Structures are given as C-alpha cells and as structure tokens.
Amino acid sequence: MVLEQETVNREYKYGFRDDIEYVYRTAKGLSEDVVREISGLKDEPEWMLKMRLRGYSHFLERVMPDWGGDLDDIDFDDIRYYLKPSEKEGRSWDEVPDKIRETFDRLGIPEAERKFLAGVGAQYDSEVVYHKTLKHLEEQGVVFMGTDAALKEYPEIFKEYFATLVPPEDNKFAALNTAVWSGGSFVYVPKGVKVEQPLQAYFRINSENMGQFERTLIIGDEDCQFHYIEGCTAPTYTTNSLHAAVVEVIAKPGAIVRYTTLQNWSDNVYNLVTKRAYAYENSTVEWVDANIGSRLTMKYPSVYLVGKGAKTEILSVAYAGKGMHQDAGAKAIHLASDTQSRITSKSVSQNGGRVTYRGHLAVAKGARNVKSNVRCDALMLDAVSRSDTYPYMDIEEEDASITHEATVGKISEDVLYYLMSRGLTENEAMNMVVLGFLEIFTKELPMEYAVEFNRLIKMEIEGNVG
C-alpha cells in the first residue's frame, strides 16, 4: 500500500513527525485479542468490553461500502490499532512529555488556549495527553475531558448515551471504531449554562500505519449554549494511516450547540468518520465542517431533528487537490413537526482533485410544516479536476417546503483578468475568488480560525497550481 511519491509533494506544514517512545502499543493487525487487550489496558467495565466485541463482530461481517470513494488500498492487517504515547492525561502542559508538548507548541495549541479558549483537549495517536477547562466553567458543572476518563468519572451518564446515536451496527467503520475506540472528547454542559468561548480539541496522528479511533460524546443539557471546535493534522508518510472516528451529539430541548471541524490531514490519511446529532424540542445544532487534505474523506454530518421546532444548520466545505478525494456532505432527517434545516456545501477541486457531495434530506410521515433549504456549489479550478453531486431526498409530507439549488462552476478567465487589472497576480486573483467562494463558511469561524483557514487554503492553491 505504497502511495505514489508524487502525491506527497504537497506543501503541508504539519507534515513533520516525532520520534517518541510509546508507553504501550498493540501488535499490527486486528483480532478479538487486540480488542480485549485494549479494553483490559483501560480497565474498563464489562459492558464496554461487550460493546467493543459487538462492534468487532459486526466489523467482520459487514462488507466494505462500495458506493463512495475507493477503499481498496486499506490493509487492515498493516495498521496498528492502539498506541499509547504517555502515562496519563496531563492537567498542565508540564505534565505532557517534552516531545509531545513541543509538537502541540508547533501547532499553536497552548498559545490559542491562553488567548481565547474556554477549554482544550489534545489527543496524540490513541490517547488524550492533555485536557483542561477554565475553572469558572468547571465550577458551573461544565465537563470537558478525554472520553476514557469520562467513562471512569461519569459512568452513568456515559452509559445512558454512548452508542445510542451511532450503534455498533451502523456502518463498517462505526463498528471498527466501537471495537477499538480510544480517546476523543467528552463534553457535558449543564442546564442553562452558556459557555462564551470555544472548547477546543486537537487530534494529532504521529505514528506511521496508525489508526486513530477517537470517540466523542457531547451532551448539551436544556437551554445551554456552547461551541466545540476540533482540529486534526498528521505527518506525511508514504504509507497510509486511518482515522475512523465516531461523534455523537445530543442537544436537549432549547440547547444551542455548535460543532466546528477544521480537518487538515496529510494526503496519506483515510478519513472515514461518522458524525451524528439528535436535536430535541426547540434546540439548534449547527454543524460547521471543513475538509482539507486526506487521501479520501467520507464524512456526512447528520442531524436527526427529533423534537418539535428543532433547527439545524450544516455548513460544509471541502478542498481537494492532487491525490485527494473529498466525499462529503450532510444529512438532515426531519422526524418532528415545525423543524427546519439548512444545508450549505461548498467545494473546490484543483489539479486532479475530486470532490463528491452526497446529501440526504428526509421528512418522515407526520412531520408537518418542515422547512429545508439545500444549496451546493462546486468550483473547479481547472479542467482535470472533478466534481459530482448526489442529493437524495425522501419527503413523506406534502406540506414540507423544500428548496434545492446546485451549481458547478469553473473559475472565469474574465474574473481573473478583472482582478489582475487591479494589480493582483493570477495566483492572488485565483486565491481571492476561492476565498470569496468559501466566505460563507469563513465568516462563521472565530476570527483566529478564519485567518488560519484562509492561510491554509492559499497554501493549498499555490501548492497545486499546475
């Protein structure tokens, strides 16, 4: 499973790797013993081991999905499923091993934490190595910690929600995640609490042929409000890594929950993620999802509008340069009356990159007065790139108000000329058009992230100009 060397030439500033001594690692490959070994190491309750084995058995039975991107090169026997980088989850950066701390320094995490974050979690390969929440939030009962720690500290709430939105049998990669999950974020925000600044988690893959399987569980109690952000990067290797996460988000009545992902994987990562939210009565779930990099991403954040008056907004952007395929989209499942969804997808492909929009909009029988607006726009920067759109709809109530718009465009020579006539180079002009195209997304980000996102997109475009 060696990638062509040329696909690794992308200018990717997070492609560095660390030589670290792992505290523990399982042998390559997956077996029931490996599953039991991981559970045993974590000293888990019996119900969790059973859940893992349920996932493992379904993983074995389930065929590979053939409706999306090309998964043929994934060799499950060549992957290491668990790598423990440090003894414990640090509560201060001093407790994090030096080399790992330096990596997060390079990624700018401690600095961002000091400046504008309410809490930070940092995962390195399989384990969360650091987590911390501002004291006043902890005092109000806000919980933000690694998922493994939460299983020990909040076993009841954990058992009540874990795998209820994404059961082990949901899909092959959710089954795999259930079998070998490690790390991830656990967030609980109590009734009525508003967290002003974002809670940030950062996921870093370091090792080669590594599988990262974080499991994130987020619960927003009634009338609370918060914003959770995750970022992801990995070193550039010529062999493949696998990232198969599962995220479950519960927004109780009246809660406003925003989940933002800024994924910037190196091009050797298969990113196959299941993300699902339940929105109860009058709650709002906002899903803001950016996908840059990876060899293949298959990810369709889904919101089940289960309570009357619930709303969701799903905003997803994808960039695919050379050797990348972004198969992404969104799902809004309306199960209750007076629910609203808005799905906006923007994709950019360049230099042979491929983007696929795959969406699902459903209105169940009995869900009256539903409003939904779907818009997907694709921009191709050259003739060798590719864009496809698959919007599925199942509407079972006649009074639903649904709009759907899709556009596919190329960057126009006349627009470039116009901008160049104002002193911008062709590259600068192209950057400007792309950043303008993605602005609907960028303006939803906190300022610091918007600046970083624009910088990443510029680097990608310049690195991919033919």
Added chain:
Amino acid sequence: MTALEVKNLHAGVDGKAILHGLDLTVRAGEIHALMGPNGSGKSTLSHVLMGHIRYEVYEGDVLLDGTSILGLLPHYRARLGLFLGFQYPQEVPGIKMGSFLNAAYKRMHPENEMEIPEFFAYVDERMNLLKLDPSFGARYLNDGFSGGEKKRAEVLQMLVLAPRIAILDESDSGLDIDALKTVAEAIDHFASPEVGILLITHYQRLLDYVTPDFVHVMVDGRIVRSGGSDLAQKLEELGYKWIKEEATVEVT
C-alpha cells in the same frame, strides 16, 4: 513625462481583426474622449491596452512612458499606473469592496504604507465624492450591485488606486442624470496635471460635464477624426453618419 502611446495598432479577438491601425497618444494633464458608434472597436481597444489574454495584437505597439507594455500581463500594467474602468465589471461574491481595495492599493502603491484605519478614511473620503454610502465598503465586490452602482464602483476604484493613466469605458452609460453629474464631478476632481484620462463613450452627454481637451472619433477600428470639444457637439447634432460617410470617401 507620463504618456500612453498607441502606434499603428492592429488587434483582434478570437481570430477576428477589429483594430486596423490605430494611433493615439494620451499625456499626463490631458483628457481625451474616444467616441464612436457601436462595434467600432472602442472596448476592444480598452482590453488590448489592459492586456486581456484573449485579445491578440497583430501589428503596432503600445508604449507607457516610452516603453512597450505589450508583453506584460495585466497586473504589471496596473502596477505601472494603467487603469481600466470596465464597462461590464465582474462580480466577485464573498470579497468585500473594502478589503479588495486595500489588497489592490498595496500592490499598486507598495511605497505608501497605510494602516487600515487610515486607508479606510482615505476610501471614505472618495466614497463621499461619489455619494456612496459608507456601508458600500462592506458589500461584496460588484455582487448584486445595480448598473449605476457598478459604474460608480469603477470610478471609486480609479479614485482610490490613483493611476497615472485612466481609461474609463462607458462609465456614463445607464446612469440617471444625477448619477451622471456625480460621476462627472468625481472625474473632474481626479483630473490633474499628473494624470492622463481617456473617456470612452458612446454619447456626448458625459462631455457636458467633463470638458475634454481632445475628442477622437473611431469608426471600423481606426480613428477617423480628431478635434477639440466642439467635435463632440457636432457629433451630437449630426450623429455618426456624416463621419462614416467621410471615412468611406477617404478610404476609397
């Protein structure tokens, strides 16, 4: 001294020859009006001068300050001080007018470093001249602008980017009389001994408010007659027909 010289220019687009030996010199301190019927090649000239890659030059030369610019991409020409106000400006959604102007200004005048508040004050002053609301700077570049707003936005760019040679391609078309006066006043305000202006226009009415030093009439890709501002008056009275007839006589 600043001068744009067009010498015996033969050019066209998509394999079709449109300009057939055009000569024109615009010096700093001068206002020129280029008039002519539809299809005479006025807009082609503007795009050849600015360097649109689809337009080809078959013969002749274009010099700025004595040096040929024909081999230069549009952004180099802009940085040398050439400006084109477009007849049909492009829409760029998601890019705010203010940040676009800032990016363009930095490239055209790298020597003038202005902090953001200073720059926006500089832009606001010029928006005032054009009677544009201050919120204009927060709108996306030409996106959803009315026809009149697009024209004023082009003139605003000229005022802000402060070129040495400005070509305005039909900046007057589609404007009501109040907007026309506003645009004319802004052009007058911009005119100075340091800049040369070429107004491309189909109608004479802009010239009621901006008095050109020279008027040229273009027919079939050539300037067939040049004169003072009285030539524009005569065209208004007699139309293009008599010029066309004369031109035909001269050629045959």
